[in-house]
Amino acid sequence: MKISGRRTAEGTKGIKQKKERLKSFLKEKGLKSTRQRDLISSEFLAMGNHVTAEELYREINKKYSDIGFTTVYRTLKLLNKSGLAAERVFADNLTRYEPLTAEEHHDHLICMKCGAITEFQDLKIERLQERVAEEFGFLAVSHKMELYGYCNKCRDHA
Amino acid sequence: MKISGRRTAEGTKGIKQKKERLKSFLKEKGLKSTRQRDLISSEFLAMGNHVTAEELYREINKKYSDIGFTTVYRTLKLLNKSGLAAERVFADNLTRYEPLTAEEHHDHLICMKCGAITEFQDLKIERLQERVAEEFGFLAVSHKMELYGYCNKCRDHA
DNA sequence: GTCTAATTGAAAATGAATTTCAATTTCCTT
DNA sequence: AAGGAAATTGAAATTCATTTTCAATTAGAC
Numbered sequence: 001m002k003i004s005g006r007r008t009a010e011g012t013k014g015i016k017q018k019k020e021r022l023k024s025f026l027k028e029k030g031l032k033s034t035r036q037r038d039l040i041s042s043e044f045l046a047m048g049n050h051v052t053a054e055e056l057y058r059e060i061n062k063k064y065s066d067i068g069f070t071t072v073y074r075t076l077k078l079l080n081k082s083g084l085a086a087e088r089v090f091a092d093n094l095t096r097y098e099p100l101t102a103e104e105h106h107d108h109l110i111c112m113k114c115g116a117i118t119e120f121q122d123l124k125i126e127r128l129q130e131r132v133a134e135e136f137g138f139l140a141v142s143h144k145m146e147l148y149g150y151c152n153k154c155r156d157h158a
Numbered sequence: 159m160k161i162s163g164r165r166t167a168e169g170t171k172g173i174k175q176k177k178e179r180l181k182s183f184l185k186e187k188g189l190k191s192t193r194q195r196d197l198i199s200s201e202f203l204a205m206g207n208h209v210t211a212e213e214l215y216r217e218i219n220k221k222y223s224d225i226g227f228t229t230v231y232r233t234l235k236l237l238n239k240s241g242l243a244a245e246r247v248f249a250d251n252l253t254r255y256e257p258l259t260a261e262e263h264h265d266h267l268i269c270m271k272c273g274a275i276t277e278f279q280d281l282k283i284e285r286l287q288e289r290v291a292e293e294f295g296f297l298a299v300s301h302k303m304e305l306y307g308y309c310n311k312c313r314d315h316a
Numbered sequence: 317g318t319c320t321a322a323t324t325g326a327a328a329a330t331g332a333a334t335t336t337c338a339a340t341t342t343c344c345t346t
Numbered sequence: 347a348a349g350g351a352a353a354t355t356g357a358a359a360t361t362c363a364t365t366t367t368c369a370a371t372t373a374g375a376c
Binding site: 188189190192194195224225226227228229232 | 321322323324325326327
């Protein structure tokens with residue numbers, strides 16, 4: 001199974017706004033704005049996908065061959081800490097990053113054939129999860145839910 | 159977060175039955191029954207936990223210092239293929255094995271403080287998951303759901 | 317008992333994630 | 347604008363779980 005999420009790329013305005021947020025975060029933490037961080041986060045936000053550090057590095061490398069893998073890796077970590085990216089690990093055990101908009105939580109449908117990742121949200125399920133936790137005296141902080149199977153395109157010839 | 163699942167150990171009868179199942183599986187596949195496979199699967203089934211290969215190896219090693227890690231690792235893979243163990247990966251990215259009884263599916267509550275793993279089953283949630291999949295024209299094959307938080311014991315002093 | 321194929325265990329290989337370190341760059345202070 | 351302290355960069359090295367290799371051993375069919 002090769003997993004490769006695609007979702008609608010974001011408008012330029014949204015990206016600018018997010019890059020401002022990153023800048024604030026950096027300043028606030030005494031960190032520095034650099035050409036690399038700028039280019040990497042632009043590319044990441046424009047792709048709008050669930051990408052691995054490796055995948056993003058390959059994209060970046062096409063355009064800016066002087067930027068190394070380590071910097072891409074570290075920038076993704078940074079985006080994660082600043083709240084602009086979510087770190088996710090699906091069944092293939094690779095760490096993927098996904099641009100994060102608001103605080104809305106969502107879960108994933110993952111196609112085992114083409115690897116497409118679709119996001120969904122279901123409040124009823126969330127409520128039931130909360131109920132389950134309560135039953136066990138458990139204080140739930142976060143959760144992870146993934147449905148694996150075959151997407152609309154792949155289910156017929158699967 | 160250190161994860162370490164415990165659940166009620168199984169009765170000796172259940173273990174015997176499962177070891178019979180393993181034997182059938184081996185014979186059927188032209189594989190061999192060995193002292194190592196016997197001891198490792200006994201220990202695994204008796205523990206009844208979500209263990210990593212490393213953890214099980216350490217237990218085994220206390221009693222039978224001639225059995226190597228690789229064999230424990232391979233035996234767990236084998237138990238998995240024979241349907242006697244489920245392979246699971248939680249947030250710490252370690253591969254754990256869990257004795258599998260019937261075919262009943264269950265999900266997990268994971269304590270972020272003490273690492274305790276509790277299993278649960280919720281048919282309403284399963285049904286809603288199926289509904290979500292349908293909405294997207296997705297053919298769901300399996301799913302994974304984990305709730306992370308603090309267990310009954312840890313929630314107060316967390 | 318013989319023989320062939322499977323198994324074992326130590327060690328090596330793999331591969332993603334992370335860290336190290338010397339050289340470079342940012343940006344605060346003057 | 348220049349100086350300088352601290353952060354950043356990128357290549358290479360390291361880590362660590364997992365998986366594979368290979369020579370020696372063992373199971374079990376005949």
